[in-house]
Amino acid sequence: MNQDNNQKSKYFSFVFWGTTFPALFLLARRNYLFFHTIIEFFAIFTGFSITLISLATRNFIQNRIFLKFGILYFFVTIIDFLHTLAYKGMGVFPGWTANHPTQFWIAGRLLETTGFFLIIFFAHLKEKTLSILLGLLCTLFIAFVWFGTFPNCFIEGHGLTIFKIAMEYAMVAILFIVLLKILKGREQSLSTLRNSLVLAVIFTMLGELSFTLYSDVYGFFNFLGHLFRFLSYLVILRGVIINSLNNPVQTLMIELDREREKLKQIAHYDSLTGLYSRNFFNELIQKQAAIALRKKVPISFIMVDVNRFKKINDTCGHLVGDQVLKLVGNCIAQSIRESDIAARYGGDEFIVILYGTGEEQAKEVATRIREKVKTSGKTEQKCDADVDISFGVAQLEPGESYLQAIHRADERMYLMKNSKKNTSPPSIFQ
Structure with missing residues (x-):
């Protein structure tokens, strides 16, 4: 019965994504701004969902890594939201050019990469400390872009700046180090989310590499980069849902077993x-x-x-x-x-x-x-x-x-x- 359900689920996923991706590509070709707005709001919704689910399940999930990723994506989605509003053609911020949303994009990815590094390499970092660090970075990045002190990332008629491309490659290098740590790590906190994290890091790396190749903010590689970024959020969300919502009974049973062992130790x-x-x-x-x-x-x-x-x-x-x-x-x-x-x-x-x-x-x-x-x-x-x-x-x-x-x-x-x-x-x- 479970095997049949798994096969049906895989078949449904194949059909869904097999039709969704071509549809998104055709939409991007006809109206890129509409595509960008849809894919960004899907990504923002997904990132915010990671935060909500992590917060909602924090009292009965012992693995604190879920809450840490919830904190990370709360701040990342704030910058993603500003990136969406500032995108070329939205008209929300008069006088802004295509440089500003590109700056927000780099800021968001830098924040996300930094968060991954801190969570994976500093497993004992407290949630409060992580919140303060990420909150300060998020505020600084927004202020730098807003007041024009953030380095230029895109120049109309010329394309991407050396700074922007260098930052993309630097983030790919850091994410590769994070990926090796995830694959080799033996921490219990990583084991339940390892597969999702591996896919998320790979999709993020592919997205960053795509963003080194475009010269038009409405171009194909820009489309591909946004798609990879959305997929990275999605696999993180799926991992959090599976571990936080689908397995609450298992979590409670683990806790009961621990308490039983403690009582057994006391009694025996x-x-x-x-x-x-x-x-x-x-x-x-x-x-x-x-x-x-x-x-x-x-x-x-x-x-x-x-x-x-x-x-x-x-x-x-x-x-x-x-x-x-x-x-x-x-x-x-x-x-x-x-x-x-x-x-x-x-x-x-x-x-x-x-x-x-x-x-x-x-x-x-x-x-x-x-x-x-x-x-x-x-x-x-x-x-x-x-x-x-x-x-x-x-x-x-x-x-x-x-x-x-x-x-x-x-x-x-x-x-x-x-x-x-x-x-x-x-x-x-x-």
């Missing part, structure tokens, strides 16, 4: 240590234990407790206590396999699930964790706190619930902890 992980949370551990262990018993695969538990943690908190402060918990969490994570599961069980207690591991191997892992903790040095704060842990290991036995195995590991951990209290030498924490 302990914010301090980066290990799994107690609640998520409770979900995992039921599945892991059931699989282990069904497949008759050994599964072991390690309970870990930080020695004298209350004394560390009371003596050195809670910031040092947090630092200790992070240190122990890192040591656990670095000492187990990716397939193993480690969680902060509560307070200063941690638990590790070793799937496919017997009790003896689990003791080796626990010993490795303890050695890593002891050799990781003292806490970073100015507090003489040697960090050590106690641990208990238990393997899940046939017919036993995982809670019973965890309880046995917990009891063995406290036996080790109590034995350390009776045998360890005095310290600042005793």
Whole structure:
């Protein structure tokens, strides 16, 4: 169904443009001023539509590049409007010659090229800053043309000036650099609008090259340049519509997925240590234990407790206590396999699930964790706190619930902890 609709859409586009272009060309041949007015107002309408759509969708479209192009074409269409009114034969500005609309044309294209360069090469430029820069340029260009200080671009009887031709080639060179940046750029903001931007830049370049060839403001290459410029606006508008209007649900879904990931991160992980949370551990262990018993695969538990943690908190402060918990969490994570599961069980207690591991191997892992903790040095704060842990290991036995195995590991951990209290030498924490 979608394929049929796409084919119909392509067929309609082919027929539409296949008849529109010849019609515009015939109109330009018979009445160029009428053609110019129509094509310019279509371009102005298209540019202003880019602005309106970008502004209307700015609250639910995260990609700010749409709003930036909306800002750019707002100022460009202002100059385009003045170019249209000043065109030879319109009679809006008495005493003006064909030089004035040509000056406005160069001003508009310079503004557009500058905007493209700023948006593509300075992706982090704020919308407010871009508005100020483009607004100042737009005002200066209009003032220069209006008060006669803008360089001459067209002289009746002679044609285009060297300045005008040089500006066209300079803009083509800048646009070519912009095109390479768009094609090679890996920024996420460019990906959704890349195809439209590529076509827009190519059409703009073709338009600028066309405008280096005419000697009559009513000539063929002038017609061709205006047509290419209109197409460049049109593909930008199409890209903005497709991404801003046709895909609002997709945009919202992306936002929902991001929020879901944030909530998942909060629910599944302990914010301090980066290990799994107690609640998520409770979900995992039921599945892991059931699989282990069904497949008759050994599964072991390690309970870990930080020695004298209350004394560390009371003596050195809670910031040092947090630092200790992070240190122990890192040591656990670095000492187990990716397939193993480690969680902060509560307070200063941690638990590790070793799937496919017997009790003896689990003791080796626990010993490795303890050695890593002891050799990781003292806490970073100015507090003489040697960090050590106690641990208990238990393997899940046939017919036993995982809670019973965890309880046995917990009891063995406290036996080790109590034995350390009776045998360890005095310290600042005793």
